[in-house]
Amino acid sequence: MSREIAENVDQELVRRLAADDAAALEEVYQRYAPRCKGIAFRLLRDDARAEDAVQEAFLALWRHRQGLVVRTGGISPWLYTVTRNAALAIMRSESRRTAREERVEAPDQAPDPLADVVSAEDARGVRAALAELPPEQRTVISCAYFGAMTLAQIAQRTGAPLGTVKRRAQLGLSRLGRALRPQAS
Amino acid sequence: MIQHPHDQIEAFALGSLDEDDQRTVLEHADACPTCAVLLADAMAGVGALATLESPRPVDRALARPLAAPVARRRIGAPAWVATAALAACLALLFWNVRLRDDALTVPVGALVHSHFVHHPMAGGPQSAGSAKVLQAPDGHWIYVVADGLTPHGRYALWETRSGATQKVAELTADDRGQAARYVEQPQGAIEAVVLSPGDKPFTDAGALRWP
Numbered sequence: 001m002s003r004e005i006a007e008n009v010d011q012e013l014v015r016r017l018a019a020d021d022a023a024a025l026e027e028v029y030q031r032y033a034p035r036c037k038g039i040a041f042r043l044l045r046d047d048a049r050a051e052d053a054v055q056e057a058f059l060a061l062w063r064h065r066q067g068l069v070v071r072t073g074g075i076s077p078w079l080y081t082v083t084r085n086a087a088l089a090i091m092r093s094e095s096r097r098t099a100r101e102e103r104v105e106a107p108d109q110a111p112d113p114l115a116d117v118v119s120a121e122d123a124r125g126v127r128a129a130l131a132e133l134p135p136e137q138r139t140v141i142s143c144a145y146f147g148a149m150t151l152a153q154i155a156q157r158t159g160a161p162l163g164t165v166k167r168r169a170q171l172g173l174s175r176l177g178r179a180l181r182p183q184a185s
Numbered sequence: 186m187i188q189h190p191h192d193q194i195e196a197f198a199l200g201s202l203d204e205d206d207q208r209t210v211l212e213h214a215d216a217c218p219t220c221a222v223l224l225a226d227a228m229a230g231v232g233a234l235a236t237l238e239s240p241r242p243v244d245r246a247l248a249r250p251l252a253a254p255v256a257r258r259r260i261g262a263p264a265w266v267a268t269a270a271l272a273a274c275l276a277l278l279f280w281n282v283r284l285r286d287d288a289l290t291v292p293v294g295a296l297v298h299s300h301f302v303h304h305p306m307a308g309g310p311q312s313a314g315s316a317k318v319l320q321a322p323d324g325h326w327i328y329v330v331a332d333g334l335t336p337h338g339r340y341a342l343w344e345t346r347s348g349a350t351q352k353v354a355e356l357t358a359d360d361r362g363q364a365a366r367y368v369e370q371p372q373g374a375i376e377a378v379v380l381s382p383g384d385k386p387f388t389d390a391g392a393l394r395w396p
Contacts, residue, residue, distance in 0.1 A: 029243075033243045034240035034241055034242060034243050035235060035238060035240040037240070037241040037242075037243050038238045038239045038240045038241045039235055039238045041241050042238060042239075047241075048305065050241070051243070052303075054243070060211070064211055064212075064214075064215055066215060067211075067214055067215030067216065067221055068221075069214075069218065069221040069222055069224075069225045070225070071222065071225040071226055071229060072225075072226070072229040072232075073228075073229045073232040073233070076232050076235070077225070077228035077229045077230075077231055077232025077233075077235070078225070078228055078232075080228075080231055080232050080235035081197075081198055081200075081228045081231045081232070082211075084200055084231065084235075085197070085200050085202075085207055088200040089204050089207075092203075126233045126234065126236050126237060127237065129233065130234070141199075141230075141234070144199040144200070144201065145199060145200075145231070145234050148200065150196075150200075150201040151195070151196050151199065151201045152201070166192065166195055166196065169195040169196075169198075169199055170194075170195045170227070172230065173195060173198060173199075173226075173227050173229070173230025173231065174226065174227075174230060175230070176229075176230035176231075176233040176234060177226055177227075177229030177230040177232070177233055179233045
């Protein structure tokens with residue numbers, strides 16, 4: 001299924017969710033729960049807790065079904081983001097964040113933060129987009145997404161003002177988001 | 186004057202906000218199309234990064250109860266593995282769940298707007314199966330869902346509140362070893378929940394317990 005078709009399907013699913021169609025939630029679950037779980041698992045390294053995070057995300061999807069806005073990439077960015085946030089919350093609640101942060105090295109010394117991320121054929125464009133980001137934006141995105149650091153921690157680590165870090169995050173996310181847009185044919 | 190959380194959009198997308206601030210952003214976006222679009226655009230970047238992640242298998246059977254026609258829905262208990270709470274919660278939240286034995290109707294309207302917490306129940310050395318307990322934060326309801334029990338086995342559900350333990354329900358596993366029970370009660374802190382095949386919840390080696 002092309003990305004454009006997938007986004008149209010998602011638009012329809014969101015419309016059905018907004019109409020309180022519970023069967024639509026099952027379809028969303030079938031389509032996106034596996035990758036949601038993968039996102040949570042990379043952070044938590046535990047199947048049960050990863051599934052808890054996925055559960056939180058799908059319950060949040062239902063709670064917020066009336067206000068969903070589908071843009072680039074369909075409904076999946078919303079689910080992936082909320083799942084990841086739920087997984088991070090679990091990490092923090094278990095006080096394991098400190099240990100993890102100790103393992104995150106300074107950006108200029110760190111090994112490739114993508115090293116433990118399995119490549120996928122459909123991810124080629126995203127990898128290219130990530131590689132093409134200006135270094136300061138790539139550092140913010142990599143540390144935040146793959147290193148699970150907060151923007152404040154990145155500001156402290158890099159010595160850049162927090163507002164600058166936020167701006168770099170905004171620009172970096174915007175460029176990466178464009179990597180998801182359907183290609184003109 | 187409405188406060189738009191513009192400066193928190195990227196922090197939300199990248200997971201830098203605490204849970205309260207996350208909730209504030211999502212609730213604001215529910216009612217503010219402008220911020221919802223900004224949030225969706227920021228999330229698109231995270232969605233792109235997520236394509237680099239490996240999917241992991243989920244129990245698709247958990248979604249199966251969601252597919253059955255709502256009008257004819259009768260749920261004994263969703264198949265429970267580690268993510269059983271998803272199916273259980275969704276079933277609870279979206280439909281009137283009619284439990285197999287007692288045709289109990291769960292007050293869906295109350296649950297849809299409830300926050301809840303959930304806990305895995307751990308087994309003793311001779312326990313079979315697994316279970317999870319969902320509860321209202323104020324303790325005014327609990328929902329226990331279990332799988333892997335002895336088929337047709339009879340179980341008692343015990344609860345400890347204010348230091349006192351009492352049996353709050355009895356249930357019978359179905360032919361697949363699954364069981365579920367919703368219990369409504371006065372508000373109050375719940376200290377322990379036990380699903381036991383016997384009458385000694387704290388010494389029964391076959392019981393499933395939280396905590």
